[in-house]
Amino acid sequence: MDFTLLRFEWVLIGIIVVLLVGKLTDIDKKPYFIPLINLLLVVNILLGFVPMPHGEAFGNFFRTNSLIAFEKNILNIALLLISVMGNEWLKKTTVQAEHYILLLTSMLGIFLMLSSTHILPFYLGLEMSTIPLAALANFEMSSQKSSEAGIKLILSSAFSTAIMLFGISLLYGVSGSLYFNDLANAMQSQPLHLAAFIFFISGVFFKMSVVPFHLWTADVYEGAPTAVTNYLASISKAAIVFVLFNVLFKIFGHLQEGWTLIVSLLAILSMTIGNLFALRQENIKRLLAFSSISQVGYILVAYIGFSPHSLGAVFYFIIVYLLSNITAFGVVSIVESTTGRVTLDAYKGLYHRFPTYALFMAIALFSLAGIPPTAGFFGKLFLLTAGIQPMYYWVLVVAAINLILSLYNYLRIVRIMFIENGENRIESISTNRLILVTMATCVLLILAFSFFPQVYQWGIAWYGFVR
Amino acid sequence: MNLLMLIWIPLLTLLTILLLKKDKTIKIVSLIGSGIQLLYSLVLIISYYRYRAAGWTDAYLFENRITWFPSLSIHFSMGVDGISLIMIVLTALVVFSGILVSWNIQTRIKDFFALIILLSLGAYGFFISTNLFVLFFFLELAVIPKYLLIGIWGSGKKEYSAMKLALMLMGGSSLILLGLLGFYHYSGIYGGTSTWDIKELVHLSLPIEVQRVLYLLTFTGFGIFTALFPFHTWAPDGHSSAPTAASMFLAGISMKLGGYGCLRISTFLLPEAAQELSWIYIILASIAILYGAFATMMQKDLKYMNAYSSVSHCGFVVLGIAMLTRAGLMGAILQMVSHGVMTALFFAAIGMLYERTHTRMINEMGGLMKPLPFIGSAFIVVGLCSLGLPGLSGFIAEATVFVGSWERTGLLYRIATIVAAASIVVTAVYILRALGSTLWGTISHKEYAVLKDATWNEKAVIFLLMSGIVMMGFFPFLFIQLLNHDVLTIMNNVIK
Incomplete structure (x- = not known):
């Protein structure tokens, strides 16, 4: 077996081991810890782009191809961005090494899930990506809300996992195998198969916070430290969106007529309920949580098409979504670390005091709203098309x-x-150069991403990998 | 001639503004940028005349195409005909005047001029693109600059007005978006390949059921942009809360985007549905004309007065388009141009009065002609143009619409024409009353006696815009000659 197939995973494991060993020597108390970790994440990204063979491993449990490598590269880059955006918050915590160990473990789970061709590693990856998040959500040690978020995440996630496991057992019952290929071939439009689909997809939709499985989202997003919320809303969501292609197009491809109705109903519900609940939120993290629920609704629309264009559109959109969401939460994190507040009125007059941050936030929000010239406009329209x-x-x-x-x-x-x-203006704001530069890069990409039509083409070209 | 220049000039101006620091240079750069754009658009229109005279009969000239998202057949394809060219010149003229008028703006100069230029960029792109996706992109581009211009530099209940405007225009865009997605989807079903390209969509014959839906979606969507009754409510609030330059742009250009869309997309691409369903919009336009005129009579605020009269005047645009006669279409286009220039000058003059008297209430002003003869005269000319005095642009445009609408026989068309013509009387009432009480009579406040008349930039604005009004009033054949070919093209498609 060729071990280079697992290169993304090896690098992550390497970093985790470095951190574990480093923790013994109190590495996270050293002043160079944050630059070091950012450097390691850069190395992680760069190694991801080294061309390596693709193929299958572990008796067909695990595979890589250009599509999966691309997905992992996107997530790696997003991880670096999130890590940099959270630097201000991290400096104040005492659990820096643990934070990264858990974060990277969750990433490892996501990678495993993305590469799986069998339900077992898929399930393993899904759980591995969620459980560390419950601990991460709890990282604001002094805050009661944060513990609440952790508990809520772990309980609701366990609940959804149970439902999903029941779906998996039904799947095994109808097909006698857990390989995606065998499952896909065994699927027919029969009530039992549909029941298996519904139970299985409930678990997936739960992690994606599709309405009606969204109830945990706002509370967890609000309670978790902003850096973690950023990860939850961006990477965790994007990973499930990628995986959903395997689930809907591959495993349940033959049930397309059955699931189109369900998916379109849930898409409508997610969009509408997400937006309606966001109307009256006074807490910006809750507002962004509901907005992310409605964004998921838009993403689901693309799946209804069931064509190569779905993959192209979702690819394009998810990159724009990652950039916009990470920037928006980055500004939230900056404002929170200086004022300690996450309510909307903390932002009063931000433009008059700190026009740069206000501009970044505005562009990120316009991109989420799908207003040109931001790339969000193209992303949204592609999803609808x-x-x-x-x-x-x-x-x-x-x-x-x-x-x-x-x-x-x-x-x-x-x-x-x-x-x-407003009177309660922000008087000062942290001027971390690195964060500012990272945000500026994200914003420039949001504005310039419409000049990269190649991403859409790749999505179409790689459609064969998900069918 | 390269149409991309129309995008590059404002874009470079915008980027230069963003890099500059000093307020004075920012103003000069934006003035020069918009001046070059104005000159370039005039050069374009002259060479367009030449090409047509030399016998070019293509529907669009100066075509160019840049591949953007090939797998979705999204290309930045450009091309202009007489209709889009006249709109481009109008935009350039209004933006140039708007920048001149805003010379004395005090707060956040850089952001203000950057947003104005961005706004104009959207309009230029809209008028030159022949790909529906790109056209929609440019249409939407203007939403945020409008919101911020009203919200930050506006007056009165600006937050409410800005939000109302943004949401209502977004509602219009949503309808248009659905219509455009329909074009894309059904061109794939009935034409083989999905396309956004206007030139290919013309040759497509969609079944009437599809046409009906798309026609209602796009016409209503673009109708919201032209402040069509009952979706006009954003216009009065938005126009009156906006700073002068933004009001000029909103009423002068932004409302024309809607008229242009109704003409170029709804009517041109969906001829059968237009024949069948245009009566709906004839009724709505007649209501808008009459309702707008009566609502104007009740206004005490000059800006609200002009905003409601814009609703009435833009009703003529929709009426002309919906009548589906050659003269009607011609009149609608002339009315778009005429109203664009006229309303820009009107808002500019109101802005100048407001800067001096610090009020926009008609009953608080009086006798202003004595201290402000230059601004006062501009006010009179534009007022007379609005009520349709022969020799000025308003007369030409509205008369052409009436000729076009009288050509249609049938009770509905007759009633609509009579209603529209009757509104002229109401217009005369409110215009003359407003002119009389603000300009003539005794000076109402003694501090008004020492007001200073127009400064150099204001004189330039008045001169530029007024020459547009007079030119159209005396030489309408120049415009008709420019537009004739394209109106014929559209008519030939409608009456196959």
Whole structure:
């Protein structure tokens, strides 16, 4: 067996071991710890781009191909961005090494899940990516909300896992195998198969916080430290979105007529409920949590199309989504670390005091709202274009209405930053050069990403890997 | 001629502004940038005349195409005809004047000019693109600059107005988006390949059921942009809360995007549905014309007055388009140009009065003609243009619309024409009353007696825009000659 197939995983394990050993020597008390970890993450990204053979390993449990390598590269880059954005918060905690060990373990789980071709490693990866998050959500040691978030995440995740396991048992019952290929061939439009689908997909949708499995999202996002929320809302979500192609297109490809209706209903629910609940939020993390629920609804629209364009559109959108979301949470993290507040009124007059951050935030929010010239406009439109399907036009109608609702939500934040002139202004703000440069890069990419149509093409070209 | 220049000039101006620090240089750079753009668009229109005279009969000239997202057939394809060219010149003129008018703006100068230039960029892109996706991109590009311009530099209940405007225009965009997605999808089903390209969509004959849906979606969507009744409510609030330059742009250009879309997309691409369903918009336009005129009579604020009268005037645009006659379409386009220049000058003049008197209330002003003869005269000319005095652009445009709408026989068309014509009387009432009470009579406050008349930049604005009004009033054949070929193209497609 060729061990270079697992190069992404080896690098992550390497970093985790370095951190574990380093922890014995109190490495995270040293002043060079944060630069060191950022450097390690850069190395992690660079090694990901070294060309290596693709293939299958562990008796067909594990595979890599250009699609999976690309997905992992995207997530690696996002991990570095999130890590840099959270630097200010990290400096104040005492658990830096643990934070990264858990974060990287969760990443390792995601990588395993992405590469799996069998339910067993898939399940293992999914759990491995979630359980460390419960500990991470709990990392604001002094905050009660943070413990609440941790408990909520672990309990609800266990609940969803149980449902999913039941679905897996049904799947095994109907097919006698747990290989994706065998499962795909065994699927027929029978009630038992559909039941297996529904139980299995509930677990997946739970992690993706699709309505009606979204109840944990806002509370966990609010309670968890912002750096962790950023990870939850960005990487964790993106990973499940990637995996959903394997689930919907590969395993349940033959049930397409059955799941299209379910997915389109859930897409509509997620968009609408996410946006409606965001209308009245006063806490920016909760607002962004509900907005991320509605974004997931938009992503689901693309799956309805069931064509190479779905993959292209989702690829394109998810990159834009990662950039925008990471930038938005980055600004939240900066404001939180200076003022200690995450309510919307903390942002009053941000534009008048710190125009750069206000501008970054605004561009990220416009991108989430799908307003040109940001790439979010293209991403959203591609999702809708990919989702056009006769008999399912109503999904697009609801999506179009939701564009207005979501614009209101994001404009609310923009109004507070740019137009209102509150008394409780922010007096000073941290000026961490590295964070500023990283954010500026993200924002430039958000603005310039429409000049990279290749990403869409790759998605189409790699469609064969998910079917 | 390269149409991409129309994008590059404002884009480079914008980037230069963002790099500059000193307020004075920012103003000069944006003035020079928009000046070059104005000159370039005039050069374009002259060479367009030449090409047409030399016998070029293509639907679009100066075509160019840049591949963008090939697998979705999204290409930045450009091309102009007379209709889009006249709109481009109008945009350049209004933006140039808007920058001149804003010369004395005090707060956040850099951001203000950057947003104005960005706004104009959206309009230029909209008018030159012949790919529906790119066209929609440029249409949406203007949402945020409008919101911020009103929200930050506006006056009155600006937060409310800005949000209302952004959401209502987004509602319009959503309808348009659904319509455009429909074009893309059905061109794949009925034409073999999915496309956004206007030139290919023209040759597609969609079944009438599809056409109906797309027509209602796109016409209503673009109708919201032209402040079509009952979706006009964003216009009065938005126009009156906006700073002068933004009001000029909103009423002068932004509302025209809607008219252009109704014409170029709804009517041109969906001829059968247009024949069948345009009566709906004839009714709505007639209501808008009459309602707008009566609502204007009730206004005490000059800006609200002009905003409601814009609703009424833009009703003529929709009426002309929905009548589906050659003269009607011609009149609609002329009305777009005429109203664009006129309303820009109107808002500019109101801004100048407001800067001096610090009020926009009609009953608080009086006798301003004596201290402010230059601004006062501009006010009179634009007022007379608005009520349709022969020799000024308003007369030409509205008369052409009436000729076009009278050509249609049938009770509905007759009633619509009569209603529209009757509104002129109402217009005369409010215009003359406003002019009379603000300009004539005794000076109402004694501090008004020492007001200074127009400065150099204000004189330039008045001169530029007024020459547009007069030129169209006296030489309408220049415009008709420019537009004739394209109006014929559209008509030939509608009446196959």
